[in-house]
Amino acid sequence: MKPTLQAVAEAVGVSRSTVSNAYGRPDQLSAELRQRILDTARQMGYPGPNPTARSLRRGFVGAIGVLFTSRLSYAFTDAFAVRFLTGVAEAAERHDSSLLLVPLPVGLAGARKAVENAAVDGFCVYCAGDEGGIIDTIRGRGLPFVTTSARPQPGDRWVGIDERSAARSAAEHLTALGHRRVALLAHDVLPDAGTGRLRVANVTDVPHPTTRDRLAGVADAFAAAGVAWSDLTVLSAADNDRAAGAAAVRALDAGPEPCTAVLACSDVLALGALDALRAGGEEGRRVSVTGFDDIPEAAPAGLTTVRQPGEEKGRTAAALLFDPPADASAGQIQLPTTLVVRTSSGPVPRS
Amino acid sequence: MKPTLQAVAEAVGVSRSTVSNAYGRPDQLSAELRQRILDTARQMGYPGPNPTARSLRRGFVGAIGVLFTSRLSYAFTDAFAVRFLTGVAEAAERHDSSLLLVPLPVGLAGARKAVENAAVDGFCVYCAGDEGGIIDTIRGRGLPFVTTSARPQPGDRWVGIDERSAARSAAEHLTALGHRRVALLAHDVLPDAGTGRLRVANVTDVPHPTTRDRLAGVADAFAAAGVAWSDLTVLSAADNDRAAGAAAVRALDAGPEPCTAVLACSDVLALGALDALRAGGEEGRRVSVTGFDDIPEAAPAGLTTVRQPGEEKGRTAAALLFDPPADASAGQIQLPTTLVVRTSSGPVPRS
DNA sequence: TTGAAAGCGCTACCAT
DNA sequence: ATGGTAGCGCTTTCAA
Numbered sequence: 001m002k003p004t005l006q007a008v009a010e011a012v013g014v015s016r017s018t019v020s021n022a023y024g025r026p027d028q029l030s031a032e033l034r035q036r037i038l039d040t041a042r043q044m045g046y047p048g049p050n051p052t053a054r055s056l057r058r059g060f061v062g063a064i065g066v067l068f069t070s071r072l073s074y075a076f077t078d079a080f081a082v083r084f085l086t087g088v089a090e091a092a093e094r095h096d097s098s099l100l101l102v103p104l105p106v107g108l109a110g111a112r113k114a115v116e117n118a119a120v121d122g123f124c125v126y127c128a129g130d131e132g133g134i135i136d137t138i139r140g141r142g143l144p145f146v147t148t149s150a151r152p153q154p155g156d157r158w159v160g161i162d163e164r165s166a167a168r169s170a171a172e173h174l175t176a177l178g179h180r181r182v183a184l185l186a187h188d189v190l191p192d193a194g195t196g197r198l199r200v201a202n203v204t205d206v207p208h209p210t211t212r213d214r215l216a217g218v219a220d221a222f223a224a225a226g227v228a229w230s231d232l233t234v235l236s237a238a239d240n241d242r243a244a245g246a247a248a249v250r251a252l253d254a255g256p257e258p259c260t261a262v263l264a265c266s267d268v269l270a271l272g273a274l275d276a277l278r279a280g281g282e283e284g285r286r287v288s289v290t291g292f293d294d295i296p297e298a299a300p301a302g303l304t305t306v307r308q309p310g311e312e313k314g315r316t317a318a319a320l321l322f323d324p325p326a327d328a329s330a331g332q333i334q335l336p337t338t339l340v341v342r343t344s345s346g347p348v349p350r351s
Numbered sequence: 352m353k354p355t356l357q358a359v360a361e362a363v364g365v366s367r368s369t370v371s372n373a374y375g376r377p378d379q380l381s382a383e384l385r386q387r388i389l390d391t392a393r394q395m396g397y398p399g400p401n402p403t404a405r406s407l408r409r410g411f412v413g414a415i416g417v418l419f420t421s422r423l424s425y426a427f428t429d430a431f432a433v434r435f436l437t438g439v440a441e442a443a444e445r446h447d448s449s450l451l452l453v454p455l456p457v458g459l460a461g462a463r464k465a466v467e468n469a470a471v472d473g474f475c476v477y478c479a480g481d482e483g484g485i486i487d488t489i490r491g492r493g494l495p496f497v498t499t500s501a502r503p504q505p506g507d508r509w510v511g512i513d514e515r516s517a518a519r520s521a522a523e524h525l526t527a528l529g530h531r532r533v534a535l536l537a538h539d540v541l542p543d544a545g546t547g548r549l550r551v552a553n554v555t556d557v558p559h560p561t562t563r564d565r566l567a568g569v570a571d572a573f574a575a576a577g578v579a580w581s582d583l584t585v586l587s588a589a590d591n592d593r594a595a596g597a598a599a600v601r602a603l604d605a606g607p608e609p610c611t612a613v614l615a616c617s618d619v620l621a622l623g624a625l626d627a628l629r630a631g632g633e634e635g636r637r638v639s640v641t642g643f644d645d646i647p648e649a650a651p652a653g654l655t656t657v658r659q660p661g662e663e664k665g666r667t668a669a670a671l672l673f674d675p676p677a678d679a680s681a682g683q684i685q686l687p688t689t690l691v692v693r694t695s696s697g698p699v700p701r702s
Numbered sequence: 703t704t705g706a707a708a709g710c711g712c713t714a715c716c717a718t
Numbered sequence: 719a720t721g722g723t724a725g726c727g728c729t730t731t732c733a734a
Contacts, residue, residue, distance in 0.1 A: 002493045004727060015705045020729055029703065047492045051470040052412060053727035055403045056710050062468060063451065082433075089454065098469065099452050100414065103444060117413060118449065119402040119470060141398045142353045243647060275651045296594060300626045355711060366721040371713055380719060404711035407726050 003046045012040050023049055055119065063098040064088075064321060065120035067138070068127050079268060079295035080310050081126065084148075087314020088124055095322050097121070104134060112137045122321045124314075125149065144324065146317045151209055157324065157331040159316045163210055166306050166337040167217030170263060170290045173304065173339055175225035178348040179261040179288060183233040184218060185248055185273055186211050186265035187240040195244070196251040198234045214265050214292065233259055237269055245272020260287060260348045267291035267298045267305055274301060274344060288345040302343035309335050354397045363391050374400055406470065414449040415439075415672060416471035418489070419478050430619060430646035431661050432477065435499075438665020439475055446673045448472070455485060463488045473672045475665075476500065495675065497668045502560055508675065508682040510667045514561055517657045517688040518568030521614060521641045524655065524690055526576035529699040530612040530639060534584040535569060536599055536624055537562050537616035538591040546595070547602040549585045565616050565643065584610055588620050596623020611638060611699045618642035618649045618656055625652060625695060639696040653694035660686050 009016045014037065021028040022037040041048075055061045066088060068081075085099075092099050102118050104111040104127070115123075115137045123138055123145035135153070138145050145157070152158035174182060188208040189198055203219050206212035219229045235252055237244040245268060252259070262277075264270035270291030277284035291298060294307035316333055325331050360367045365388065372379040373388040392399075406412045417439060419432075436450075443450050453469050455462040455478070466474075466488045474489055474496035486504070489496050496508070503509035525533060539559040540549055554570050557563035570580045586603055588595040596619060603610070613628075615621035621642030628635035642649060645658035667684055676682050 005729095006727075016727090017705060017729075018703090021704090024729075033703085045491070045493070048467045049729090050407075050727055051468050052403060052406045053710090054729075055470060056401075056407050056712090056726090057728045057730080059710070061403060061470070063470070089452075093454060093456075098454075098465070101440075101450050101452055103440065103449075105444075114449070116399045117402050119406060119412070119414070140396070142396070241647070242651065246651065296592070300593070300597065356713095357711075367711090368713075368715095368722080369720060372720085375713075384719085400713090401711055404726090405713075407710090407728090408712045408714080410726070 003044045005046070005049060008037065008041045008044060008046050011044060012037050020049070052119075061119050061121050062096065063100050063120050064092055064318070065100040065102045065118045065123045067102050067104055067115070067123055067125045067134075079297065080266065080293040080308075083295065083310025084126060084314040084317075087311035087316075088318045089314070090311070091315045091318030091322065095318075097322075108133065115141065122146075124317045124321060126317075144321055146320045148313065148317060149209060152332060155328060155331075157320045159313055159320060159333045159335065161308050161313075161335050161337050163213035164217035164220070166308065167214035167265075167292070168221045169217075169337070169339045170292065170304075170306050171218040171221030172224075173341065173345065174261050174263060174288060174290065175221055175227075177261075177288065177346060180225070180227050180348075181231075181233075181257055181259045182222070182227075182261045182263055183235045183249075183252060183259040184215060184263050184265070185235045185237060185245060185269050186215065187237045187244065187269065189215075189234060189236045193236040193238075195238045195248050196236060197253075198236045200234045203229060211265060218263060235262070237272070240266055240268060242268050242272040242275065245269035246276040247272070249273045249276040258287075261345070262287060262289045264289065264291050267293045267295045267303060270303055270305065270344075271297060271301055274303065286349045288348075290345055294340055298340075299342070304342045304345035305340055307338045307340050354395045356397070356400060359388065359392045359395060359397050362395060363388050371400065403470075412470050412472050413447065414451050414471050415443055415473050415475060415669070416451040416453045416469045417475045417477055418453050418455055418466070418485075430648065431617065431644040431659075434646065434661025435477060435665040435668075438662035438667075439669045440665070441662070442666045442669030442673065446669075448673075459484065466492065473497075475668045475672060477668075495672055497671045499664065499668060500560060503683060506679060506682075508671045510664055510671060510684045510686065512659050512664075512686050512688050514564035515568035515571070517659065518565035518616075518643070519572045520568075520688070520690045521643065521655075521657050522569040522572030523575075524692065524696065525612050525614060525639060525641065526572055526578075528612075528639065528697060531576070531578050531699075532582075532584075532608055532610045533573070533578075533612045533614055534586045534600075534603060534610040535566060535614050535616070536586045536588060536596060536620050537566065538588045538595065538620065540566075540585060540587045544587040544589075546589045546599050547587060548604075549587045551585045554580060562616055569614060586613070588623070591617055591619060593619050593623040593626065596620035597627040598623070600624045600627040609638075612696070613638060613640045615640065615642050618644040618646045618654060621654055621656065621695075622648060622652055625654065637700045639699075641696055645691055649691075650693070655693045655696040656691055658689045658691050 005019050006016055009019045019037055022034045089099055100118055100120050102114050104114055111134050122143050125147045147156055147158045148160050188211045189206055203216045235248050237248040262273045264273055270289050273289050277287050291303050291305035294305045298305050356370050357367055360370045370388055373385045440450055451471050453465050455465055462485050473494050476498045498507055498509045499511050539562045540557055554567045586599050588599040613624045615624055621640050624640050628638050642654050642656035645656045649656050
């Protein structure tokens, strides 16, 4: 058994308070006594104040939780999530705080438990919308939290982008280039949708709020160009990763009037689409592709995409958590997006 | 202020134990009483038992810490780290445990503090060697831990690969193809080495143990093929990511006798090298490239590489933590590696 | 500069 | 099935 602070105090012949001060408030005791305490402690194998006990007593933990829907691994699969995390980590580090990554299991009960058990001082919610009312559970904990979901409740701290108009900008880029037969490539279009073409009667049927908003923006742009929603191809990827994007595009039967462009809802999917198309020879290379996020791999691949500032999003979220704005109405921060045109998109080839 | 369990007990008119049981041991009280307690609690806004207090009382936390040297963001930059983390996460999830990602600041003092403050039940040490004796601090906490470093202390639980012979297999592949003028691309060759060619008198001068072991394996293979260490080009990348790999290769002046192959110490670097070389036209395309890890992006890129089982490494590490082998000598697990030959490597072109 | 006392919020044991 | 008691290990007044 590890010795406790108490044991050290007895060994040195001082009170527990003094030992505690030796660790947490060096200015409260003489340097020599402090040294003597620390030496004895080391010698006894005392590991320093127990973090849990300290947290309980102090009333705060020194860690913030980052909540993810779906498997934790998803957090790492998408390069954009990675950038977000990087930003959060950076800000947390500055505030001497660690990061507790909390995967939310699929069921609400499990998700609740995860939120209730997390020993943290606050939450960054990095996930979809409020599937299953998990936000209420978070609110119930009475801890500060920041959302990045597509639709924040009024009063909640939030950092995000205008998903709809961001997506519209990509779609308008394609319509301006003359594209009319376009495949919309996304994960999370419908629950458990596999790989391949999908019938989606109405954009509002898409449950995942981010995907819905992006597709709605796309629909806006094409409607303005005279292309009805039903004339667009919705292409489902089984996962949000490069391989799944490639697989989805491969599954798309060319047909008599093949699509001239693929508009993907994330860069990883778009890169997968490029993989598949470039492997498809001359034909494939002429298909335009756009992505979303502008992850680091996008530029070398020449991918046209909508840039959203990932790290800044993470940093901002953490900042909102650590330094809440005095005025609650300043707690919703919308970050700008930019269409970055590279070589993966071009005019419709004259056949 | 949030109500406590105590307050709920008073409101319902039962003892604290009973309320506690309502949450943690449903079988200890009648269903109806339990329901009444839960309802009252919800109504009062009681968030459920405070995790910190619970941990203190129970004596365990329900979270394991994953320790990283260098910036936390590094954890997410390398796709291999991501796979490892995925494996750990998976195992942790099965054990109802969360993951605390603990970035170790550069200085030893800061790193110590991070280890000492982490409220966890055990550690997975995912990083280099024992830079600065941080392992001793971990050991000092008296918590179980698992290392993945290149050189475990005897008795410590460890999971890893034979770095040296794994790297040798890649190098032998190149020598068998006739390559003699080869660039060795690595991050962490020397502390704070930037981008570009580096003079490394001796492999043993490389401080980072993993990099050292891999380079040593490469040296073995080339020595066997009659190529001295000093005839190999050591190419330093400023970071362990794709862009840095590309930058390093671009910085390599072709010279009169350009390298015919690039052997990278990680797949992300190798993919960067391919980016740079493929942009370099016909000439560049003829340079062979090999990587290390076999991350998901390697296959689509046709990258020849040494596969190490990332997720399995993570899963095994966590398993070792949660279910320690009865026999301590079984606590060191070496995972197999395989050379995966794809299209990025080929015979030296006859010029 | 040091120490004594009080309790952070909870759960596990042992009675009843 | 329910309650009383006794801390988990620490920090923080406040008094000396």
